[in-house]
Amino acid sequence: xxxxxxxxxxxxxxxxxxxxxxxxxxxxxxxxxxxxxxxxxxxxxxxxxxxxxxxxxxxxxxxxxxxxxxxxxxxxxxxxxxxxxxxxxxxxxxxxxxxxxxxxxxxxxxxxxxxxxxxxxxxxxxxxxxxxxxxxxxxxxxxxxxxxxxxxxxxxxxxxxxxxxxxxxxxxxxxxxxxxxxxxxxxxxxxxxxxxxxxxxxxxxxxxxxxxxxxxxxxxxxxxxxxxxxxxxxxxxxxxxxxxxxxxxxxxxxxxxxxxx
Numbered sequence: 001x002x003x004x005x006x007x008x009x010x011x012x013x014x015x016x017x018x019x020x021x022x023x024x025x026x027x028x029x030x031x032x033x034x035x036x037x038x039x040x041x042x043x044x045x046x047x048x049x050x051x052x053x054x055x056x057x058x059x060x061x062x063x064x065x066x067x068x069x070x071x072x073x074x075x076x077x078x079x080x081x082x083x084x085x086x087x088x089x090x091x092x093x094x095x096x097x098x099x100x101x102x103x104x105x106x107x108x109x110x111x112x113x114x115x116x117x118x119x120x121x122x123x124x125x126x127x128x129x130x131x132x133x134x135x136x137x138x139x140x141x142x143x144x145x146x147x148x149x150x151x152x153x154x155x156x157x158x159x160x161x162x163x164x165x166x167x168x169x170x171x172x173x174x175x176x177x178x179x180x181x182x183x184x185x186x187x188x189x190x191x192x193x194x195x196x197x198x199x200x201x202x203x204x205x206x207x208x209x210x211x212x213x214x215x216x217x218x219x220x221x222x223x224x225x226x227x228x229x230x231x232x233x234x235x236x237x238x239x240x241x242x243x244x245x246x247x248x249x250x251x252x253x254x255x256x257x258x259x260x261x
Contacts, residue, residue: 006030017076018078021036048082048087054090064076064080118243118246125241146205192232
């Protein structure tokens with residue numbers, strides 16, 4: 001049947017406020033995973049990383065819980081959840097209402113470890129992207145969309161290509177040897193070619209009579225190359241963009257230092 005059944009989000013009470021974000025972007029279809037838990041964890045975790053302070057986080061936690069309890073404001077519930085992560089990272093950073101000397105840092109102080117903070121933020125972003133790709137693979141399996149499962153830039157081909165690059169960067173940063181050039185070429189090149197040729201490969205998989213789309217094959221190859229450049233660029237920019245998570249952690253500590261001065 002081509003009829004799509006309606007979708008109702010069903011989550012524990014503590015996650016109900018975060019359904020607001022899912023509804024803003026569009027409900028998942030009946031056979032797709034509900035992303036509410038993933039959004040709740042990542043959104044509030046990133047807030048805690050960027051705004052780690054025991055005192056300020058406790059204020060957000062208390063105010064958010066009270067407003068959600070008495071006014072039923074979903075945004076207040078989200079703020080309270082984010083405040084809890086802020087308190088946790090406040091202890092990890094050793095920050096209390098901007099005072100950096102009151103509490104010992106359980107982990108590290110961002111302003112004393114600037115490059116480490118920024119590099120860890122990028123690593124955190126890469127891990128999130130890989131998890132999102134894995135979720136897309138699960139959704140594609142559920143939808144029985146094998147073209148998207150195998151050849152999409154967020155499918156298995158993208159997971160192998162991006163995951164191998166992340167692995168190589170991790171090995172390089174930790175001082176370990178990199179795989180052989182031939183292995184790197186196969187592990188990155190073949191999935192990338194599969195992504196470029198996803199349309200004809202999907203048609204071939206579905207046993208369609210017409211493998212290539214309408215128009216000349218030369219034009220198709222040009223479009224595929226341009227799309228391939230866009231895919232590689234999107235991998236790089238999406239990963240590097242997570243620098244801002246670390247940058248906000250530094251700016252929060254820096255601004256509070258200015259206030260104290």
